[in-house]
Amino acid sequence: MTARRPYAGLTVAEVISDAADDALVLAAGMAGRILADLGAQVLCRQGRERGFDDSTELFLSRGKAMSNESVGELLGRADVALVDGAVLRERGRAGLPPVTAVLSLFGGALAESGGPASAFTAAASAGLLAMVGDPQREPLRLGGHQEAFALGLSAYAGLAAALVSARPEGVPVTIRASLLETLVWLNWKAVPLEGYEVLPARTGAAAEWQVLRCADGYAVLVYQEPDWPRLKAALAEPALEEPRFATRAGRLGHLAELAAIIERRFLTLTRREIHDLARQHRLPLGPVWSPADAFHEPHNRARGLFEPLGSDSGVKAPRLPLIWLDQAAARRVDVAVGAA
Amino acid sequence: MRLLEGCRVLDLGIITAGAATAALLADFGAEVIKVESPTYRDPFRVWSAQDEPGAMPPLFRATNRNKRAISIDLKRPEGQAILLRLVRRADVVVENFRRGVMEGLGLSFARLREANPDIILASISSQGEAGPDAGHVSYGSTLEALSGLAWVTGYEGGKPEVSGRDVNYPDQIVALFAAGAIATALRSVRNGEGGSHLDLSQRDLAAFMIGDRFAAASQGAAVSRQGNAQPHYPLQDCFLAADSIWVALSVPTSALPLLSDGLAVGDSDRPDALRKAVAAATAARSAREAVSFFVGLGMPAAIVNDGNGMMADWGEAWQHALQRDEQGLIVKGFPLQVDEAPLAIERPAPEVGAETYAVLAEIAGYSRSEIAGFAAAGIVETAR
Numbered sequence: 001m002t003a004r005r006p007y008a009g010l011t012v013a014e015v016i017s018d019a020a021d022d023a024l025v026l027a028a029g030m031a032g033r034i035l036a037d038l039g040a041q042v043l044c045r046q047g048r049e050r051g052f053d054d055s056t057e058l059f060l061s062r063g064k065a066m067s068n069e070s071v072g073e074l075l076g077r078a079d080v081a082l083v084d085g086a087v088l089r090e091r092g093r094a095g096l097p098p099v100t101a102v103l104s105l106f107g108g109a110l111a112e113s114g115g116p117a118s119a120f121t122a123a124a125s126a127g128l129l130a131m132v133g134d135p136q137r138e139p140l141r142l143g144g145h146q147e148a149f150a151l152g153l154s155a156y157a158g159l160a161a162a163l164v165s166a167r168p169e170g171v172p173v174t175i176r177a178s179l180l181e182t183l184v185w186l187n188w189k190a191v192p193l194e195g196y197e198v199l200p201a202r203t204g205a206a207a208e209w210q211v212l213r214c215a216d217g218y219a220v221l222v223y224q225e226p227d228w229p230r231l232k233a234a235l236a237e238p239a240l241e242e243p244r245f246a247t248r249a250g251r252l253g254h255l256a257e258l259a260a261i262i263e264r265r266f267l268t269l270t271r272r273e274i275h276d277l278a279r280q281h282r283l284p285l286g287p288v289w290s291p292a293d294a295f296h297e298p299h300n301r302a303r304g305l306f307e308p309l310g311s312d313s314g315v316k317a318p319r320l321p322l323i324w325l326d327q328a329a330a331r332r333v334d335v336a337v338g339a340a
Numbered sequence: 341m342r343l344l345e346g347c348r349v350l351d352l353g354i355i356t357a358g359a360a361t362a363a364l365l366a367d368f369g370a371e372v373i374k375v376e377s378p379t380y381r382d383p384f385r386v387w388s389a390q391d392e393p394g395a396m397p398p399l400f401r402a403t404n405r406n407k408r409a410i411s412i413d414l415k416r417p418e419g420q421a422i423l424l425r426l427v428r429r430a431d432v433v434v435e436n437f438r439r440g441v442m443e444g445l446g447l448s449f450a451r452l453r454e455a456n457p458d459i460i461l462a463s464i465s466s467q468g469e470a471g472p473d474a475g476h477v478s479y480g481s482t483l484e485a486l487s488g489l490a491w492v493t494g495y496e497g498g499k500p501e502v503s504g505r506d507v508n509y510p511d512q513i514v515a516l517f518a519a520g521a522i523a524t525a526l527r528s529v530r531n532g533e534g535g536s537h538l539d540l541s542q543r544d545l546a547a548f549m550i551g552d553r554f555a556a557a558s559q560g561a562a563v564s565r566q567g568n569a570q571p572h573y574p575l576q577d578c579f580l581a582a583d584s585i586w587v588a589l590s591v592p593t594s595a596l597p598l599l600s601d602g603l604a605v606g607d608s609d610r611p612d613a614l615r616k617a618v619a620a621a622t623a624a625r626s627a628r629e630a631v632s633f634f635v636g637l638g639m640p641a642a643i644v645n646d647g648n649g650m651m652a653d654w655g656e657a658w659q660h661a662l663q664r665d666e667q668g669l670i671v672k673g674f675p676l677q678v679d680e681a682p683l684a685i686e687r688p689a690p691e692v693g694a695e696t697y698a699v700l701a702e703i704a705g706y707s708r709s710e711i712a713g714f715a716a717a718g719i720v721e722t723a724r
C-alpha cells in the first residue's frame with residue numbers, strides 16, 4: 001500500500017472572509033484537508049474567529065500551516081485557492097490563483113446576494129431535514145457537519161478535475177460550489193420524479209429501514225426484497241411467518257408491528273451477535289457502533305482506519321478514505337486480513 | 341475546453357455509488373462508456389414506479405445521462421478479451437460490484453494493468469477491498485450504523501437515526517469523493533507514477549465525514565446525539581408554523597439580543613424562555629411569514645422543504661443541481677459549476693448497448709464483420 005502525493009509542490013490557500021458563515025470555513029477546511037493529505041502545502045489565513053470546537057479545528061488542520069501573511073501575499077503565491085464570494089469581489093478574478101474554488105451558501109439567483117443562511121437552514125431548503133427523524137417530531141439534521149463537509153467534497157472534486165485538465169498554462173479555472181446546490185444534488189431522490197406519486201419523507205417507526213434496540217444498544221434493520229427469506233431464517237422468529245408479512249405489500253401495511261417483532265428478537269442479541277448473524281446470512285443489518293466502539297472494531301483496525309492527528313498519538317481520527325493499492329501491496333493486505 | 345476532455349472511462353458502476361461517480365466524470369467532459377451485459381443490467385434499469393412498458397426508469401435516466409453504452413458478456417472469455425482491448429485505450433475503469441466479482445470475471449487489477457500500465461481501477465465498495473467485513477452485504481444506512489454516523493445523528497437523549505432508503509447518504513457522498521479521487525489519480529498518472537487501484541470504501545468515507553467527532557472521542561469527550569443543536573448557535577431547531585409547515589432557525593450568539601428584543605423575551609440568557617417565544621412566534625404565523633420575520637431580524641431561517649418545495653426554489657436559491665433532459669424530464673444535474681468550462685447535459689441516458697457497434701469499431705478497432713460475429717454469438721448485444 002503506497003500513498004501517492006500527486007499535489008506535492010502545489011500551494012493551496014484557504015481564505016474565507018470574516019463575514020462568511022462558518023459553513024464555508026468548514027467546507028474550505030475539508031477540501032483543503034484532502035488536498036493536504038494528497039501532498040499539497042495548504043495554508044490557512046490566521047485571524048478569523050471560528051465558531052466550531054477544537055476537535056473540529058484539529059481534524060481539519062491536520063497537515064496544514066497557518067499563515068500570518070496578508071490576504072494579497074497569500075493569494076499571490078498560491079497555485080490554488082478556496083475563497084468565498086466576498087474575497088472574489090475584493091480581489092477580482094485576476095487577483096486569485098489560476099485554479100480557484102469560490103464557495104457560497106446559495107446557488108441560482110441568490111448565489112451572490114443571498115440573505116442570512118446557515119448549514120442548518122440550507123439543509124432545510126434542500127429537503128434534507130424533511131427526510132430524517134420521526135414524522136411526529138421536528139425534522140432532524142444529520143450528525144456532525146455533514147452539510148459543510150459535503151460542500152468540501154464538491155469543491156475537492158472540482159479542483160481535482162481542474163488540476164488534471166489539459167488547459168494551457170495560466171488559463172484560469174473557476175469552480176463555483178454552493179452548499180445548496182450540493183445538498184439538492186445529494187437529495188435528488190426527494191423531488192417529484194416522473195412516475196413516483198408519493199414524495200419521499202421521513203417515516204420514523206413506519207420506515208422499512210429503521211434503528212431498533214438490541215441487547216446492548218442499537219442496530220439498523222436494513223434489507224431489500226430479496227433479503228427477506230434470509231432475514232426470516234436468520235432471526236428464526238415464528239411471528240415473521242404470519243401471512244400478513246408474506247409479501248412486501250403486506251409488510252408495508254404492517255411496518256410498525258413488523259419492527260416491533262424484530263426488535264423483540266434483537267433485544268435477545270448483542271450488537272456483535274447481530275453483526276455475526278448478518279455476515280453468516282449475507283444480510284445488510286448494521287450494528288450501531290459509537291466512535292469509541294469504532295476505534296476497536298476489527299475491520300477498522302485491519303484497514304488502519306485511524307491515525308494520530310498531531311503530536312499526541314492518542315488523539316485520533318479516520319485517515320483519508322482513499323487507499324492506493326498496487327498488486328504487491330494488495331497481496332500483503334490480504335495476508336494481513338487472513339491472519340486477523 | 342472541458343476539464344476532463346480526452347479522458348476515457350469504462351463505467352461498470354451500477355445503481356448510485358458507481359454510476360453517479362462515472363456520471364460526474366462525464367459531466368467534467370470525460371468520455372464515459374457504460375458497460376452492461378446481455379445477462380446483467382444496472383439494477384436501476386428495473387427499479388421503477390412506472391408501469392409503462394419500455395419506459396426508462398427515472399432513477400436510471402437521472403444517473404446515467406451524458407454516457408455512451410455498450411453491452412458485453414463479461415462472463416465469457418471472449419467478452420473479457422473485448423473489455424481488455426477497450427482497457428488498452430481507456431484511462432479509468434469504475435466498478436462497485438460485490439467484492440470478488442471483478443476477480444471472478446478475470447478482470448483483476450493485475451489483469452487490467454497488463455493490458456494498460458496506466459489504467460486506474462476505481463473500486464467503490466461498501467467496506468473496502470480488505471478487512472474482515474469486506475464481504476459483508478450492506479446498503480447506505482448499514483454503513484451509517486457501522487461508521488459511527490448514526491450514533492451522532494438523533495434527537496437529544498433519543499436513539500440513533502439514519503438517513504434511510506430514500507437518501508442513502510453514504511451512496512451519494514461517495515460519488516463526490518470518488519470522482520475527485522479519480523481525477524487526483526489521473527494527475528498521478530500524468531506525473532509518471534503509473535496506474536493504480538483505488539480502494540474507495542463508503543464506510544471509511546462516512547467515518548471521515550465525522551472525523552471531528554472521532555477526534556473528540558479520542559480525547560475522552562462523550563460524543564452523543566444533539567438533535568439539531570450545534571456549537572455557537574445558542575438556539576437552532578425546527579418550529580411548527582400555523583400552516584403546519586416546519587421552519588428551521590439558527591440563532592447565532594451575536595443575534596440573541598436582537599431576537600430577545602424582537603420577541604420581548606427580556607433576558608436573552610434564558611434559553612427556555614427564548615425557545616418558547618420563538619415557538620409561539622412561529623406558531624402565530626404561516627411558515628413563509630415566520631421565515632420573513634426571522635430573516636428580517638438578520639437570522640438564518642428557512643422553510644423545511646419537501647420535494648415540491650425544493651422544486652419551487654429552482655432557479656432562485658439553486659440552479660444546476662438538477663437538470664431536464666431533452667425530453668424535459670428531470671435528471672441529476674451538477675453539485676458544482678465551472679465558469680470557463682460549464683457542465684451541461686449533452687446526451688440522455690442510453691439504452692442497453694446503444695453504441696456497442698460504434699464503440700467496438702471506433703475505439704477497440706474491430707471490423708464490422710467481427711462485431712457481427714460477436715453479436716451473433718451473444719458475446720455482445722446491440723441496441724434493439
